[in-house]
Amino acid sequence: MIDSSYFRDIVSSLEKALYYERGRGAYFRGTLVGKDFIDRNPIEGRTPEEVIESCLKVMRENEIIKNARYEKDQNGTLFTFEIEGCVHLSVEAKLKEDGVPAYVCPPVNIILYKIRERTDLAVEIADIAVNQGKCIVRVVVFKQD
Amino acid sequence: MEDLLKTIKTRRSIRRYQEKHVPDELLERIIEAGRWSPSGDNGQPWRFIIVRDPETKKALGKIAAEGSGRRFTAEYFTGRMQERFEGLKDPQKKERAFKKLVSGEVSAFLAKAPVMIVVCAKLDVWDVPYDSAMATQNMLLMAHTLGLGSCVVVAPVSDMRDDMKVMNLLKVPHGYKVIAPVAIGYPGESPNPRPRLSLEEITFYEEFDRRRKP
Numbered sequence: 061m062i063d064s065s066y067f068r069d070i071v072s073s074l075e076k077a078l079y080y081e082r083g084r085g086a087y088f089r090g091t092l093v094g095k096d097f098i099d100r101n102p103i104e105g106r107t108p109e110e111v112i113e114s115c116l117k118v119m120r121e122n123e124i125i126k127n128a129r130y131e132k133d134q135n136g137t138l139f140t141f142e143i144e145g146c147v148h149l150s151v152e153a154k155l156k157e158d159g160v161p162a163y164v165c166p167p168v169n170i171i172l173y174k175i176r177e178r179t180d181l182a183v184e185i186a187d188i189a190v191n192q193g194k195c196i197v198r199v200v201v202f203k204q205d
Numbered sequence: 206m207e208d209l210l211k212t213i214k215t216r217r218s219i220r221r222y223q224e225k226h227v228p229d230e231l232l233e234r235i236i237e238a239g240r241w242s243p244s245g246d247n248g249q250p251w252r253f254i255i256v257r258d259p260e261t262k263k264a265l266g267k268i269a270a271e272g273s274g275r276r277f278t279a280e281y282f283t284g285r286m287q288e289r290f291e292g293l294k295d296p297q298k299k300e301r302a303f304k305k306l307v308s309g310e311v312s313a314f315l316a317k318a319p320v321m322i323v324v325c326a327k328l329d330v331w332d333v334p335y336d337s338a339m340a341t342q343n344m345l346l347m348a349h350t351l352g353l354g355s356c357v358v359v360a361p362v363s364d365m366r367d368d369m370k371v372m373n374l375l376k377v378p379h380g381y382k383v384i385a386p387v388a389i390g391y392p393g394e395s396p397n398p399r400p401r402l403s404l405e406e407i408t409f410y411e412e413f414d415r416r417r418k419p
Contacts (some may be wrong), residue, residue: 081334088364117313176366182271199383200279204271205308 064150072154079160087163088183094166095173097122103174108139108201111178115171123147125167132161138186141197143167152190160189175201212346217398219354220314222390227320229255231351235322238347239340245332252300254323254375255385264374265386266316269360272367274309281307291314311359318388323375325383344387354392359385378387 079086091106101118110132119125126145132138137183143165152162165188182204189196244250256262258393279284281303305311315321321342326337341357346353362368362377362383371383409415 090365092365103228133282137278165298182275182278184275184279186283186285198279198283200275200282204274205330 068150068154072085072150072151072158073165075151075155076158076160079155084163090164091169091185092173093164094170097166098122098174100169103178105174105178108175108179108181111175112171115167116173117165119170128167137200137202139199140199141168141171142194143186143197145194146192148192148194149190152188152195156190162195165195165197166184168199172199172201206354208302212350214398216345216349217392217396218356219390219392219394219396220311220356220388221393222317222319222354222388223393225319225391227390231353232320232322232389234351235344235347236351238343239324242336244338244339244342246330246334248327248332248336250326250328250329250330250333250336251384252325252327252381255272256321256323257319261374262318262321263316265321265361265371266313268370268374269315269358269366269386270309270313272360272364273312273366274307277306277311278323287298296358306395309360312358314356315358315361315386315388319390321386323386325377325381327381329380329419333382334384337348341384341387348389351399352359352391353389354394356388357385358388381384 075086075090076161078089082089096103098115098118101122103111103118104114104175116125120127124147125143128141130139130141145169148166155162165185168185168188172185175181176183181201184200186200193196232255239253240249240252242251256265274373277286280289286306290299290302293302314367324337324344326333330336345355345357360367361371362385368383371377375383377383407418410418
């Protein structure tokens with residue numbers, strides 16, 4: 061079996077190249093990364109919370125993440141996710157070493173894509189912070205007129 | 206030479222237009238200016254779609270508003286927008302600015318432009334973003350010279366989620382991409398110039414950040 065560091069290097073190199081091409085706007089080119097995987101899996105739920113739980117279950121079962129928690133602000137718009145043991149974490153750590161900020165989070169992309177699809181609410185990642193083996197990702201989920 | 210600099214310096218991004226027809230001949234002059242832009246390997250990746258159909262403009266305006274609205278709502282709820290507007294002291298003006306951004310209204314005007322030229326590009330060319338950007342700037346300057354206002358609106362195509370909708374809407378085939386719609390019309394506003402960094406701040410000598418002339 062090929063060492064996973066090979067894939068880490070390949071993915072981080074591609075992300076770095078895109079970042080140097082588009083700068084901060086690279087984020088917008090990566091918002092559908094993860095879509096193909098989740099489209100192959102059954103997701104349930106009619107509310108953001110139900111969709112989140114359904115997506116997290118699939119990702120845990122497929123060993124994409126070990127654990128994840130989230131909380132909402134009082135407006136119910138800003139969600140803060142804390143993701144641990146993510147298979148992509150080594151990519152983010154490598155990018156950080158290279159001075160490239162994390163701008164793609166496949167697990168959260170997956171969740172947001174499915175929230176949009178199943179609830180028609182608007183969704184967006186606000187920021188991603190990588191710290192001590194986990195990622196903190198803030199997102200907005202809201203009704204758009 | 207001064208005339209060219211004056212043209213460059215007096216161009217503005219116009220988001221409000223008069224309800225006055227823009228003749229095809231003028232649009233062709235604008236595209237002609239784009240056609241003569243520099244192009245790596247003379248690849249000429251640019252293609253232009255003139256859009257006048259109200260339904261198509263409405264759909265593009267909606268996609269643009271959604272894209273901007275998502276991005277600025279994220280900025281607002283994390284407090285970054287408030288930081289960005291810290292210098293604006295008038296609370297009412299600030300509130301209006303926030304509303305315009307969060308609602309996506311800042312880009313929705315695209316639907317009301319009398320006409321737009323959507324700049325597209327062929328991907329099997331070496332220097333797609335550079336060539337396309339230079340063509341777009343030539344077009345903006347030509348529009349301004351012809352007494353027309355214009356505005357590049359990237360909001361409907363920045364994000365992959367929106368980009369795909371625009372590609373479908375305009376039937377852009379694989380192998381091409383949409384660079385951005387350019388809204389065009391007779392100006393219905395005359396905005397002040399936006400602040401610019403000084404020459405001193407942006408000019409270096411021989412290497413980055415060296416500010417003294419050798």
